[in-house]
Amino acid sequence: MMKKRMVWLITGINRRMMKLLIALALIAYVASVWGTYANMRSLQENGELKIEKKIEEVIAPLREKIRDLEVSFTQKYPPVKFLSEKDRKRILITGGAGFVGSHLADKLMMDGHEVTVVDNFFTGRKRNVEHWIGHENFELINHDVVEPLYIEVDQIYHLASPASPPNYMYNPIKTLKTNTIGTLNMLGLAKRVGARLLLASTSEVYGDPEVHPQSEDYWGHVNPIGPRACYDEGKRVAETMCYAYMKQEGVEVRVARIFNTFGPRMHMNDGRVVSNFILQALQGEALTVYGTGSQTRAFQYVSDLVNGLVALMNSNVSSPVNLGNPEEHTILEFAKLIKNLVGSRSQIQFLQEAQDDPQRRKPDIRKAKMLLGWDPVVPLEEGLNKTIHYFGRELEYQANNQYIPKPKPARIKKGRSRHNL
Numbered sequence: 205m206m207k208k209r210m211v212w213l214i215t216g217i218n219r220r221m222m223k224l225l226i227a228l229a230l231i232a233y234v235a236s237v238w239g240t241y242a243n244m245r246s247l248q249e250n251g252e253l254k255i256e257k258k259i260e261e262v263i264a265p266l267r268e269k270i271r272d273l274e275v276s277f278t279q280k281y282p283p284v285k286f287l288s289e290k291d292r293k294r295i296l297i298t299g300g301a302g303f304v305g306s307h308l309a310d311k312l313m314m315d316g317h318e319v320t321v322v323d324n325f326f327t328g329r330k331r332n333v334e335h336w337i338g339h340e341n342f343e344l345i346n347h348d349v350v351e352p353l354y355i356e357v358d359q360i361y362h363l364a365s366p367a368s369p370p371n372y373m374y375n376p377i378k379t380l381k382t383n384t385i386g387t388l389n390m391l392g393l394a395k396r397v398g399a400r401l402l403l404a405s406t407s408e409v410y411g412d413p414e415v416h417p418q419s420e421d422y423w424g425h426v427n428p429i430g431p432r433a434c435y436d437e438g439k440r441v442a443e444t445m446c447y448a449y450m451k452q453e454g455v456e457v458r459v460a461r462i463f464n465t466f467g468p469r470m471h472m473n474d475g476r477v478v479s480n481f482i483l484q485a486l487q488g489e490a491l492t493v494y495g496t497g498s499q500t501r502a503f504q505y506v507s508d509l510v511n512g513l514v515a516l517m518n519s520n521v522s523s524p525v526n527l528g529n530p531e532e533h534t535i536l537e538f539a540k541l542i543k544n545l546v547g548s549r550s551q552i553q554f555l556q557e558a559q560d561d562p563q564r565r566k567p568d569i570r571k572a573k574m575l576l577g578w579d580p581v582v583p584l585e586e587g588l589n590k591t592i593h594y595f596g597r598e599l600e601y602q603a604n605n606q607y608i609p610k611p612k613p614a615r616i617k618k619g620r621s622r623h624n625l
């Protein structure tokens with residue numbers, strides 16, 4: 205009996221112990237599971253924190269750059285006049301990313317108009333108009349005028365065409381298409397929307413002139429099959445098209461015969477006299493003169509031209525008008541003047557004369573003076589100094605940015621045009 209009781213007592217104790225042990229094991233298990241879970245969480249949180257930190261390290265500088273860009277976008281447009289709805293015009297500039305077109309865009313924007321620039325960037329570049337990109341009055345369209353264009357505008361300044369011999373001779377057929385089909389397309393647009401069109405024609409329509417200075421009633425002396433014919437004849441037929449549309453369709457046209465123009469944003473490697481001489485003088489190379497240097501040229505500063513174009517567009521003069529500076533200089537005089545202004549020690553080198561190089565070129569601007577009240581006002585030296593400054597900055601920019609010129613114009617050998625343009 206006693207033994208039985210002892211066994212019962214021991215088993216009783218064991219049972220309790222067992223329960224206790226099981227309870228302890230359970231608690232230990234739960235605690236260890238909880239510990240592992242907590243450990244994993246903290247590891248995960250640590251990992252997440254590390255990833256977040258890494259992402260932040262990458263994003264922070266980008267965020268700063270975006271902030272800088274936002275600041276630069278919100279501000280620095282040149283000041284623009286306010287024009288009432290009645291006076292504000294919707295103006296299209298074809299070739300508006302080029303040298304003359306971009307200065308014209310500046311003027312029209314600052315006068316308070318809505319400006320659309322259309323350009324295929326053959327010789328133009330975005331940099332010329334980048335200071336307007338994003339402005340509510342400005343639009344830039346990448347388009348070739350050889351294709352039709354459908355937009356609503358009040359005025360069209362039709363400037364699209366390569367303008368310097370190396371550029372227009374690079375692809376003569378394209379030059380012809382731009383000046384013929386391109387002009388037809390723009391005249392068609394002017395007719396459809398009732399816009400007035402101004403054609404940027406050229407003194408080259410006078411060819412190698414037999415009369416001097418050239419007035420608008422001179423018909424010209426052009427070789428129709430020479431190397432410059434694609435441009436000269438292209439512009440002549442563009443003028444013909446303007447007057448056909450005026451007579452047949454009642455389109456309002458204005459024709460500016462532009463003489464040699466220079467200024468900032470002109471192409472540095474276009475082989476024209478001013479750009480050649482400035483570049484050569486800045487780089488310490490010989491200034492190359494084709495022929496004897498006795499050929500004459502007259503150069504106008506780009507702001508004078510732009511004022512003349514706007515005056516002509518808003519006038520009631522529908523016949524062609526010369527826009528140029530009649531101050532005539534020999535090529536040799538230009539070479540010496542630029543050499544002095546740059547302060548260069550470059551030599552002057554005489555090379556063989558080019559084919560169809562006009563001997564004299566000087567505008568008769570009496571018509572522009574009388575009918576538009578327009579006269580060039582920027583003195584030659586002042587214009588040259590501004591252009592020299594621009595060329596200097598561009599050379600610096602190119603050196604700092606390892607600028608690689610666009611492939612097409614790059615084919616033109618720097619400063620080695622065979623023309624005194």
Ligand SMILES: NC(=O)c1ccc[n+]([C@@H]2O[C@H](COP(=O)([O-])OP(=O)(O)OC[C@H]3O[C@@H](n4cnc5c(N)ncnc54)[C@H](O)[C@@H]3O)[C@@H](O)[C@H]2O)c1
Nearest residue numbers: 299302303304324325326327328348349364365367462465
């Ligand atoms: N600068 C001068 O001394 C001068 C003299 C006489 C006439 N012009 C005339 O003035 C106009 C502008 O000359 P610039 O000196 O500014 O030349 P530029 O080469 O700087 O500008 C011409 C612009 O037209 C664009 N273009 C060319 N073909 C085009 C096409 N098919 N479609 C759309 N865009 C096209 C070019 O990309 C460029 O932006 C030209 O029509 C030129 O014939 C200029």
